[in-house]
Amino acid sequence: MSVIIPPIKSQGIKTKLVPWINDVIRQSGLDLKRTGWIEPFFGTGVVGLNAPVGGRHIVGDSNPHLINLYQNIQNGEVNEYNMRTYLEHESRILEVADENGYAYYREVKNRFNQNHSPFDFVFLSRAGFNGMMRFNRKGEWNIPFCQKPGRFAPAYITKICNQVANASRIIRRGDWNFLNQDFRATIEQAEVGDIIYVDPPYFGRYVDYYNGWTEKDEATLFETLRNTPAHFILSTWHHNEFRENDMMNRYWNQFNVVTQEHFYHGGGHIENRHPMVEALVFNFELEDVHEPQVEMELKLEFE
Numbered sequence: 501m502s503v504i505i506p507p508i509k510s511q512g513i514k515t516k517l518v519p520w521i522n523d524v525i526r527q528s529g530l531d532l533k534r535t536g537w538i539e540p541f542f543g544t545g546v547v548g549l550n551a552p553v554g555g556r557h558i559v560g561d562s563n564p565h566l567i568n569l570y571q572n573i574q575n576g577e578v579n580e581y582n583m584r585t586y587l588e589h590e591s592r593i594l595e596v597a598d599e600n601g602y603a604y605y606r607e608v609k610n611r612f613n614q615n616h617s618p619f620d621f622v623f624l625s626r627a628g629f630n631g632m633m634r635f636n637r638k639g640e641w642n643i644p645f646c647q648k649p650g651r652f653a654p655a656y657i658t659k660i661c662n663q664v665a666n667a668s669r670i671i672r673r674g675d676w677n678f679l680n681q682d683f684r685a686t687i688e689q690a691e692v693g694d695i696i697y698v699d700p701p702y703f704g705r706y707v708d709y710y711n712g713w714t715e716k717d718e719a720t721l722f723e724t725l726r727n728t729p730a731h732f733i734l735s736t737w738h739h740n741e742f743r744e745n746d747m748m749n750r751y752w753n754q755f756n757v758v759t760q761e762h763f764y765h766g767g768g769h770i771e772n773r774h775p776m777v778e779a780l781v782f783n784f785e786l787e788d789v790h791e792p793q794v795e796m797e798l799k800l801e802f803e
């Protein structure tokens with residue numbers, strides 16, 4: 501299958517896991533044409549945009565910039581045409597800016613931290629180091645510039661604009677509700693016959709302003725999912741060569757679990773450059789004759 505790529509990036513993006521997640525969804529036994537999609541940790545949106553379901557979509561995230569971008573794509577304020585005009589304009593300034601573009605990147609960063617423009621958000625996401633997304637303690641964009649000659653070359657701008665167009669097409673043909681709220685409020689809206697796809701910050705791994713995640717949060721998530729009448733699929737990490745995720749034994753192993761090796765490819769931490777065994781945890785039986793694919797060679801693209 502070809503995967504729709506969103507116009508923004510993050511180190512936790514699940515692009516390469518989408519076929520695997522969709523395989524599990526297809527074996528859920530639900531009538532997918534009617535199945536509702538509940539996604540409390542929407543992130544870049546790559547999983548929701550590709551989910552093979554035809555019901556309503558209720559998606560949330562505590563990061564207001566992600567939700568704001570998608571609300572603007574939904575209402576047409578951000579579209580492929582004005583994104584192109586914007587990026588071409590920024591690209592011209594960036595090319596002649598001082599310090600090989602660093603000075604202008606800082607200017608856009610400061611502007612975004614004041615005005616929170618969804619256009620500047622896309623710019624920073626695509627010009628920042630390694631496609632990372634991180635906010636400091638004041639909630640400000642906190643990623644350095646990824647200096648590259650012709651950072652926004654015409655082909656790259658076209659690629660981003662196509663990503664905006666694809667996201668817009670998917671959102672506009674469905675029933676989508678984007679909510680800037682805590683995960684509990686989103687999960688509460690799930691009903692029988694919905695799928696809740698849950699991709700929380702990984703406990704013990706990575707923290708920033710919008711991604712604090714405590715043992716208490718994991719416990720609350722577990723209680724909420726244990727009691728939901730809906731189907732759920734949780735993404736989490738299982739183990740890597742350094743350690744195991746304690747939360748698997750404490751909470752998640754009592755549900756069904758499948759695993760797959762995954763290479764994250766961002767972040768400065770050494771652990772992030774080693775393979776990680778990912779888990780999908782779900783509260784239903786797989787219906788089909790075939791098992792989800794395992795052991796694919798996975799590498800994330802960042803351009």
Ligand SMILES: C[S@@+](CC[C@H](N)C(=O)[O-])C[C@H]1O[C@@H](n2cnc3c(N)ncnc32)[C@H](O)[C@@H]1O
Binds near residue numbers: 561710
């Ligand atoms: C691992 S990322 C999700 C990645 C996403 N599946 C993707 O492929 O791009 C976790 C997301 O949860 C959001 N988040 C963190 N804590 C949250 C909370 N308490 N409630 C709602 N969202 C939260 C973060 O802002 C982040 O976007």
